[in-house]
Structures are given as structure tokens and as C-alpha cells.
Amino acid sequence: MSEDAEVARERVIESLEQSAEVYGLSRSAGRIYGVLYFATDPLSIPELVERTGYAKSTVSNVTRTLTRVGLIRRRSSDGGGRRVRFTAEREVWFIVQDVFQQYVYRELQTTHREIRRAERGLGDAGGADDAGGVEAERIRELRETYADLREIVELVSDLSAAELRDALESYER
Amino acid sequence: MSEDAEVARERVIESLEQSAEVYGLSRSAGRIYGVLYFATDPLSIPELVERTGYAKSTVSNVTRTLTRVGLIRRRSSDGGGRRVRFTAEREVWFIVQDVFQQYVYRELQTTHREIRRAERGLGDAGGADDAGGVEAERIRELRETYADLREIVELVSDLSAAELRDALESYER
DNA sequence: TGATTCGTTCGGCTTGAACCGAACAGAGCG
DNA sequence: CGCTCTGTTCGGTTCAAGCCGAACGAATCA
Known part of the structure; x- marks a missing residue:
């Protein structure tokens, strides 16, 4: 990813963090959704921990909330062993x-x-x-x-x- | 006001309290709006204190919020001395x-x-x-x-x- | 002019949400 | 069978919001 792309991505994610707050979600929810929004592949909880900096427990709780609300999807089905993987619903x-x-x-x-x-x-x-x-x-x-x-x-x-x-x-x- | 009317009014106000919470307002905001919704005349802060049971400071703060959001209106203009009086915007x-x-x-x-x-x-x-x-x-x-x-x-x-x-x-x- | 009433503001208390770290349970792998 | 990795759950801390009582300034009334 180019330097510019990284900067732009970060700006957008920050925007999403703020939006999340306006609509009654936590900042962490905005960031996690944002990271998933830009991800090309589904991400597991440890991967989200690494990319967001939040604690594992936080990611676990927030992903549950986001799944319930319908902002992200949980793909526990297909391969990759025990890993649960998440993708963003991008059709806003x-x-x-x-x-x-x-x-x-x-x-x-x-x-x-x-x-x-x-x-x-x-x-x-x-x-x-x-x-x-x-x-x-x-x-x-x-x-x-x-x-x-x-x-x-x-x-x-x-x-x-x-x-x-x-x-x-x-x-x- | 008849007994039945009183009961019905209270039920509706409780509903509004709950709605307020769903939409990110406080319960007190719901109740104060509800009381104003049913009031036939504009109410001042002391009157709202009496009818809601909330402290004067709470009523003062909540009315400010409700006014800002547009749920109630402040009529400081017409007679009645220094009293500020509020009415509910009933056109939802x-x-x-x-x-x-x-x-x-x-x-x-x-x-x-x-x-x-x-x-x-x-x-x-x-x-x-x-x-x-x-x-x-x-x-x-x-x-x-x-x-x-x-x-x-x-x-x-x-x-x-x-x-x-x-x-x-x-x-x- | 006192005395009262009204509305706002300030400090404090309580509660709940956000987040963390640690402990835990299960699945896969050696 | 241990060992590791995953995801969930549990207690604890921090911080903001809701609400209260008290103090305050302004306006009205006696």
C-alpha cells in the first residue's frame, strides 16, 4: 500500500469512528468496521487486534455487537480451522x-x-x-x-x- | 381529569420516556416532553418540577436540550413577567x-x-x-x-x- | 428597599458504558 | 496426551452522563 493510500485510509477510518459515535456506537466499533471495510480478505479476531490496537476482549465484544446490528458478517463456515472471520457489509x-x-x-x-x-x-x-x-x-x-x-x-x-x-x-x- | 384519562396519560408518557431512551435522549427528557405534550397551557419550570418530580436544575438543563433539538418551544415573550414557559411541538x-x-x-x-x-x-x-x-x-x-x-x-x-x-x-x- | 420567585450554574454523587488484562474452554497439532 | 492458538467471559478501572441540592444573579412584588 502506498504512503498516500495509507494516509487516506486512515483519514476515512477516523471519519467512520466519528460517525459511529454520532449513531450511538463506540469509537472502537467505527474503527473495527473501517478496518474491515478496507480489508481485501476476511479478518479474524487476532488480526483485528493487531490492526486496531484494541484488546482481544474488546474486539470480541465489539464484533458481536457489529454482527448483531448487521454492519459486519461472521463467516465461521469455510476452511481455516477454528478461526472465525469477519467481513464488512459494504452496501451501506x-x-x-x-x-x-x-x-x-x-x-x-x-x-x-x-x-x-x-x-x-x-x-x-x-x-x-x-x-x-x-x-x-x-x-x-x-x-x-x-x-x-x-x-x-x-x-x-x-x-x-x-x-x-x-x-x-x-x-x- | 377523569381517573381513566389520568391512567391513559401516564401510560403514554411512560411510552415516551422509553422512546426517548431509544433515540438517545434521557428518560427525564421523555417525561418532560410528555407532560408538555398533554398540557393545555404553556408550563414554567416550577410547574414542570411539580408535575415531573425532577429537580429544578434537571428541568432547566433538560428543557434547554429539548429546545435545542426542537421538541419543545420556549415562549419567553408574552406576558407573565419573568417566567419562561414551554410548549411541546406536537407536530411530530x-x-x-x-x-x-x-x-x-x-x-x-x-x-x-x-x-x-x-x-x-x-x-x-x-x-x-x-x-x-x-x-x-x-x-x-x-x-x-x-x-x-x-x-x-x-x-x-x-x-x-x-x-x-x-x-x-x-x-x- | 427588603423579600420572594425564577432560572441558571456549580460541585458532588451514582450509575452505566468502554476498554483492558487475565482466566477460561475448546479445537487442532505435535 | 500436552501445547498452542482461538474466541468468550469475568472482574476491575476510568470516564462521561444523569440527576440532585445548594448557591447565585436577576427580576418582580410588597
């Missing part, structure tokens, strides 16, 4: 979709359900009269909002990045 | 847009710039020969991805929730 859009699916959608769903539950325990008693029902109105508002957001997220995570961009660009108000 | 879509604009877009922009900078320090020397340029290729890939994401976020934050939903639903692949 997949990662974004995963996050939306796993976290955002899930959160929206949970909250939406909770709101409907609260609303139900209200509608039965209150019934027809809408007096004193500021709460009921506010809860209804919130429920509708969450339903909207849920649907939007659902639709978005069904499209590729290019499709989404296309859908947005071609939309005429 | 505005909040989402703000977050995208303030945090996501900003992060994408910063990283994108950093990547282009790294790429520039590379292209000049490497030039035409693409040998040994795995790094260059990877960086180019990443730059394009970030450009795409940036544009998507930009387009999204220009639409209302209804428009976005419409755009997605009416899109034919």
Missing part, C-alpha cells in the same frame, strides 16, 4: 435498512401499540361525550402520527436506495 | 425533519467532505494507474454512497409526512 444502504427495520420500526410499533392500549382503556368509559377529553384528543393525534410514521418506514425499507431516490425525485406535488 | 413530523436536518444531514455532509478530502490526497499521486488501488476503489465507493444518502435526506426533509407517504405509495418500480 442495507445497513440503513436494517437499522430502520430492527430499531426504528420496532420502536414505532411498540409505542404505537402502547398508545392504542392506553386509548382503549379510555374510549370504553368516556364513550360519546367528548367533554373533559383533552387527553383523548391528544392520544388520538399521537396514535395517528405513529401510524403514519410506521407506514412510511415500512414503505421506505422496501425500496433500494436508487428506487427511493427516484421516487422522491419524480414526485410532483 | 417537524421534529423528525429537524433531527434529519440538524444531525443526520450534518453528519452525512461532514463525513462526505472528509472522504472527498481523503480521496483528493490520493488521486493526484496515483493518477492513471489503478494498480494497488484497492483503497482508492473503496473510498470512491463510499463517497458515492454518501452522496446518495445525502441527496435522499435532502429530498425527504423537503416533504411533509403526507407527501412523503404519497410519493412512496404512488411509486411504481
